[in-house]
Amino acid sequence: MRALDIKLWRDLRQLWAQVLTIAVVVAIGVAGFVGMFAVYDSLLSSRDAFYRDNRFADVFVAVKRAPLAVRDRLAAVPGVAEVKTEVVFDAQVDLPGVATPVSGRFVGLDLARAQQGRQGLNALTLLSGRWPEAGGPLEAVVTDRFAVARGLRPGDVAHAILAGRREAVRIVGTVATPEYVFAMRGDMPDDESFGVWWIDDERMARAFDMTGAFNRVALRLHPGAAPAPVIAQVDHLLARFGALGATGRDLQMSHKIVTDELSQLRVMGTVLPGIFLAVAMFILNVVLHRQVTTQRAQIASLKALGYANAAIARHYVRFALVIALLGVALGLLGSQAIGRLMLWVYAEVFRFGRLAYATAPWLIVTAALIAVLCATLGAWTAIRAVVRLQPAQAMQPPVPAGYRPTLIERLGYGRHVTAAARMVVRNVERRPLRAGLTVLGIAAAVALQISGAFWLDAIAHIVDVQFRQVQQGDVWVDFDRPMPATVVNDLRRLPGVIDAEGYRNEPVRLQAGARRVDTVLSALPAHGRLLRVVDEARGPLTLPAQGAVASALLARELGLRPGDRVTVAFRLWNRRVVEVEIVDIVHTQFGKALYMELAALNRLARDGDGVTHAALHADLAQREALWQAVKSAPFISAVVDKDAVVRAFNARTERNMGVFSGILTAFAVAMAVGIIYNAARIALSERAWELASLRVLGMTRREVSVLLLAELAVELLLALPVGAALGWALAHLLMRLMSSDAIDFPVVIAPATYAGAALVVLAAGVVSAWLVRRHIDRLDLVAVLKVRE
Numbered sequence: 001m002r003a004l005d006i007k008l009w010r011d012l013r014q015l016w017a018q019v020l021t022i023a024v025v026v027a028i029g030v031a032g033f034v035g036m037f038a039v040y041d042s043l044l045s046s047r048d049a050f051y052r053d054n055r056f057a058d059v060f061v062a063v064k065r066a067p068l069a070v071r072d073r074l075a076a077v078p079g080v081a082e083v084k085t086e087v088v089f090d091a092q093v094d095l096p097g098v099a100t101p102v103s104g105r106f107v108g109l110d111l112a113r114a115q116q117g118r119q120g121l122n123a124l125t126l127l128s129g130r131w132p133e134a135g136g137p138l139e140a141v142v143t144d145r146f147a148v149a150r151g152l153r154p155g156d157v158a159h160a161i162l163a164g165r166r167e168a169v170r171i172v173g174t175v176a177t178p179e180y181v182f183a184m185r186g187d188m189p190d191d192e193s194f195g196v197w198w199i200d201d202e203r204m205a206r207a208f209d210m211t212g213a214f215n216r217v218a219l220r221l222h223p224g225a226a227p228a229p230v231i232a233q234v235d236h237l238l239a240r241f242g243a244l245g246a247t248g249r250d251l252q253m254s255h256k257i258v259t260d261e262l263s264q265l266r267v268m269g270t271v272l273p274g275i276f277l278a279v280a281m282f283i284l285n286v287v288l289h290r291q292v293t294t295q296r297a298q299i300a301s302l303k304a305l306g307y308a309n310a311a312i313a314r315h316y317v318r319f320a321l322v323i324a325l326l327g328v329a330l331g332l333l334g335s336q337a338i339g340r341l342m343l344w345v346y347a348e349v350f351r352f353g354r355l356a357y358a359t360a361p362w363l364i365v366t367a368a369l370i371a372v373l374c375a376t377l378g379a380w381t382a383i384r385a386v387v388r389l390q391p392a393q394a395m396q397p398p399v400p401a402g403y404r405p406t407l408i409e410r411l412g413y414g415r416h417v418t419a420a421a422r423m424v425v426r427n428v429e430r431r432p433l434r435a436g437l438t439v440l441g442i443a444a445a446v447a448l449q450i451s452g453a454f455w456l457d458a459i460a461h462i463v464d465v466q467f468r469q470v471q472q473g474d475v476w477v478d479f480d481r482p483m484p485a486t487v488v489n490d491l492r493r494l495p496g497v498i499d500a501e502g503y504r505n506e507p508v509r510l511q512a513g514a515r516r517v518d519t520v521l522s523a524l525p526a527h528g529r530l531l532r533v534v535d536e537a538r539g540p541l542t543l544p545a546q547g548a549v550a551s552a553l554l555a556r557e558l559g560l561r562p563g564d565r566v567t568v569a570f571r572l573w574n575r576r577v578v579e580v581e582i583v584d585i586v587h588t589q590f591g592k593a594l595y596m597e598l599a600a601l602n603r604l605a606r607d608g609d610g611v612t613h614a615a616l617h618a619d620l621a622q623r624e625a626l627w628q629a630v631k632s633a634p635f636i637s638a639v640v641d642k643d644a645v646v647r648a649f650n651a652r653t654e655r656n657m658g659v660f661s662g663i664l665t666a667f668a669v670a671m672a673v674g675i676i677y678n679a680a681r682i683a684l685s686e687r688a689w690e691l692a693s694l695r696v697l698g699m700t701r702r703e704v705s706v707l708l709l710a711e712l713a714v715e716l717l718l719a720l721p722v723g724a725a726l727g728w729a730l731a732h733l734l735m736r737l738m739s740s741d742a743i744d745f746p747v748v749i750a751p752a753t754y755a756g757a758a759l760v761v762l763a764a765g766v767v768s769a770w771l772v773r774r775h776i777d778r779l780d781l782v783a784v785l786k787v788r789e
Contacts, residue, residue, distance in 0.1 A: 004307075004315045007298075011319060017771075018681055019323050021674040026327025026375075028667045029276030030367045031334030036269030038339045038359045039346065043262060046352040054123040056178035057084070057218035058249050059227060061234055064242025064572055065213050074217065077233045079225030084121040085214035087204050090185070090478070090637045092630075093169075093195070094159040095150060099627050101639035102150070103185060103194045103478075104160060107216075108201030109141075121218045122179040124198065129154035129173025134200050141173040143180055144351055146195025149648075160197070162207045163480075164634035169197065176351055179218075182254045185478075185638060192648045193640060244507045244571050245518035258350065264738040271734060272664070275448065277374050279441050279671060317379045324375035328368050335359065338663060345659050438679045439719045442761060445672035446723020449757035451730045452664025454749045455657045458735075459650075461748040465534060465589055467646050473501070473530035473615030477630065480637040482610040487635070491614055494629045496622030501530045502611030504601060509569040510594065512558040519554060521568065521594045523601035530615035533595050536587040536746060543597040547583035554592035555585045568594075574607035590743060665760060672764035680712050680772040705776050709769050716765045720758045727757065 012019055050056075068085065075083045086108055093104040113119055114131050124141065132139035142152065152158075156171045180196050205211045217238075221230060227248040234246040249255055302312055336359075343357045477491070482504075491500040504523040509516060524531055524543060532540045533549065543549060550560050560566060560582050569577045586595070602609050618626055630639050731747045 004302075004311065008315060008318060008322075012322060018678050019326070021677050022323050023327040023330060024670050025276060025279055025674040026324055026371055027330035027334055028670055029273040030328050030331025030371060031273075031338050032276060032667065033269060033273035033335075033370075034332060034359060034363045034367050035335035035338035035342065036265060036273070037363050038335065038357065039342045040262060040265045040269060041360055041363075042339075042343060042355065042357055043265070043346055043350065043352070046355045047258060047262070047350070049354060050125075050176075050352040051178045054125060054178050055082075055119075055121050055220065056249070056255075057121045058221040059219040059230060059234065059246055060249075060252050061217045061219075061238060061246040062088075062244040063215050063217065063238050065210065065215055066217075066238060066241035066243075068212055068214060070237065070241070071214075071217075073237055074219065074234060077219075077230055077237070079221050079230045080219050081222045081225075082121060082220040084218045086216040086218075087201065087208060087210045087214055088216040089163075089204075089208050089480070091480075092161045092636060092639060093197075094166075094631050095152070096156060096158065098150070099624055100193075100641050100644055101627055101631055102192075103638035103640070105183070105185075105194070105196045106140075106160065106162065106204060107196060107198050108204035109198040110201050121220055122177055124175040124177045127174045127176055129171075132172055132198070132200060134202070137170055138167055138199060138203060139170045139172045140197045140199045141175045142171055142198075143183055143191075143196045144174040144176050145191045146183065147171070147174045149191035150195070161631075161634060161636075163209070165207070166632075167207075169199065178254070179252070180254055181350060181352070182257045184253060185640075190645055190648055193645060194638075242572050242575070245509055247518070260738075261346075261349070267734065267737045271730075271737065272448065272451070272667075275444055276667065276671060277370060279444055279675065282378070282437060282441055313380070313383055316383045317376055320375040320379035321372060324371040325368075328371050331367065331371075332359075332364065341659060341663075345656055349656065435715055438675065438715050439722060441675040441679075442672060442716060442719035442765075443723035443726050445668045445675065445764070446720060446757050446761050447726035447730045448664055448671065449668040449760050450724070450727025450749060450753060451734060452661045452668070453753045453756060454727070454731045454747065456654070456661065457748045457750045457753055459653045459657065460750075461746075462589060463646060463650065465536075467642055469534045469540065470532055470588075471530075471615070471642060472532065472617075474618045474620075474642055475616040475626070475630075476640040476642065477614050477616065477636050478638040479612055479614075479635055481635070482612050483635060485609045485611055487611065488614060491616060494616075495625035496619045497616050497626065498619060499530065499617040501525055501528050501615050502598075503528075503531060503613045503615070504598060504610060505612050506601070506605070507571040508594070509571060510554070510558060511567040511569070512560055512564065515558045517554065517557050517592060518571070519592045519594060521548075521596060521601065523596045523598040525598045530617055533586055534588065536589070541584070541586060543595055544583045544600075545597055546600060547581040547596075549584045549586050549595040550582050551591060551593045551595075552585055552587045554594060555582070557592055560585070566594075568604075570605060574605050576605060578604055580604070668757070669760060669764050672761045673768050676712065676716065676765050676768035677771060679715065680709070680768060683711060684772060684776065701776065705773050709772065712765070712769060712772075716762065720761070723757065723761070724754050727754070 071083055071085050074080060088105060088107050090103060090105050093102045095102055109124075109132070110119070111132055111134050114124065126141070127144050129141065132141060147153070152171055152174075154172050154174070158169050158171065159166055160169050161167075175198070177196075183194055183196050184190065185194050205213070219230065219234070221227065231246040231248060235243060238246075250259075299312060303309075336357075339359070340357050343355065347355050479487070483502075485502055488500050488502040491497060502525065506521045506523070507518070508521045509518050524533065526543070526545070533543060534540050541549065548566075550558075550566075554560070558566065562582055562584055564582045565579050566582060567577065568580050569575070580594075580596075596604070598611075616626075627639075630636055728747075728749060731749060735747050
């Protein structure tokens, strides 16, 4: 074995604890990068396979009512390869053993084609049970997510109000479809309160008086066909039938949520592992710099014996590479645990069917190359100055650091500070760059802890704003058609209802200059209390008697400012085209929406005084009687219990974000221990002779430990506010990188999150200090002093 190989082995054995801690930090970066990207690749390939196997459409259109004869004209549009028309309506569902109302979307299904496996676009995958059969009792298959959330199985019987008539519906199977990976009616998915049901299309058409007609169409385009021209022609063909505006797959709600989730995972797999690898390179640089500095005489001897600069440099680079490759090996093992845990969480969310964890070879190669490159750069920056020295120069000890009065002494407070404290301050001031880098490294651990925990604060903020400030009512009801405003009085007479307010949502197309967007115009009553428009900075707003208020997302999309005028084209009932002045811009959390006062909208639409939704303030003690009353109301298509939605939302997000936050907390702890422990061991190695001398002069182990660990404590305390600021910046960076054009809410970090991150890192510092204190207690005074001689 060559001399340098023996030296390498001895160095690794001597510094095994530091080698291991650095390798762990490298491993965290590798595990995060490989694990998260492997999950991303697995989900992406599963999604694409699911979409392909189930023939997910490219363009979607909702229409009031169009004759089936229009289907041939749609198929003739250039670029269209396939057309599928459907009858779709929402209705109330009364589940067995469930007191609260549940909403369902009922879709007509061609039973013969389904049983033959020829469903066409947006096909259903049968996960359990069988397909419905015609001619007998009404049967249905339901979305698997809804069935699992409600504990439904084939054979269960529910009741639905279809076109005003209460009918028994037997569940015979559960399905999955790319169109409803996430099934939702409002701003967020809710598997407990909303499910999709497929029943015999002929009975569906008869029930809703849609025989020979359709109200939903999906199109598949030829490969390479541009969606925009097709969407324009489809809108033109269906305009006179009350089309709500064709949208491409990119705006289809379920697909958009899936895409946003995958994009966020990709960002997290890039930014956070990058931070860990950068910190690992920093620690490796410091350790190697100390190693090279203490081995100047050995390097000089090697150079005098004929070893070239390149050979010596390779020796230290190999030292760094061993650490990097050990970190890669540990990281690849850790990536399996992280990846499979995260995939288990996402499997419950997406339900794509075939979902298997696999690590692509390019991920392993890329992670190894990044780690090797970081280690090589860290090693070279540490050794490049020393290996260039001449042997005679390298044999000389480093030039002692220059001493001068500390800042405290220069300010005249030195006499009020103990000698031990002055020693600590002098050591920090003497090496400001090293102290600053150590502070920055510890601060990065604090920032990572904050970046993993602030999501729960953001979710709590969303719940507070949406369900306590915006939606102050207890129950939300949707009507199956626009109803006279007098229906609000009928709702007030229901058992348990204290107050009720009616609202109106109109699908519209807005145009400002060359820009246009399809959205919803929401009209609220003047001085309404149960549903309000809330600005993030200004709080609840009073809608103007004239003109409209635009959400910030809508204003950004159309380039609107207060005072601008926008063209409003009503898409569904009264198809008027009018101009409206934008009076104000409001920063809401969700959606590109336009808001008006209800009376102002009614004057603008000129179609009477109607409402499409209502909010109820109810007495909780009479909730059961209220549920029974609304379940039997034929004109109510959906009922939403706010408390149930909040509970389901909190349970889902806390479960998913809890896993993610736990992983980042473990990473941050390991990172903090690695940085603090290495900083303390380096300081101990550099000051061993000094500390041993103080021991010989009569200082106790405790007093000597204080001199060393107090410096560490100063750096740790300085790192906490820096880490809080970095955490705030990192949270904003992540939110910006993962932003969506449908969501607009500020980063919210609670004081408890800052405190928790600080306590976690302080605990890591205490553990590191205890480990280093053990080394100080075992310090061999004679051996250390002989080395100095």
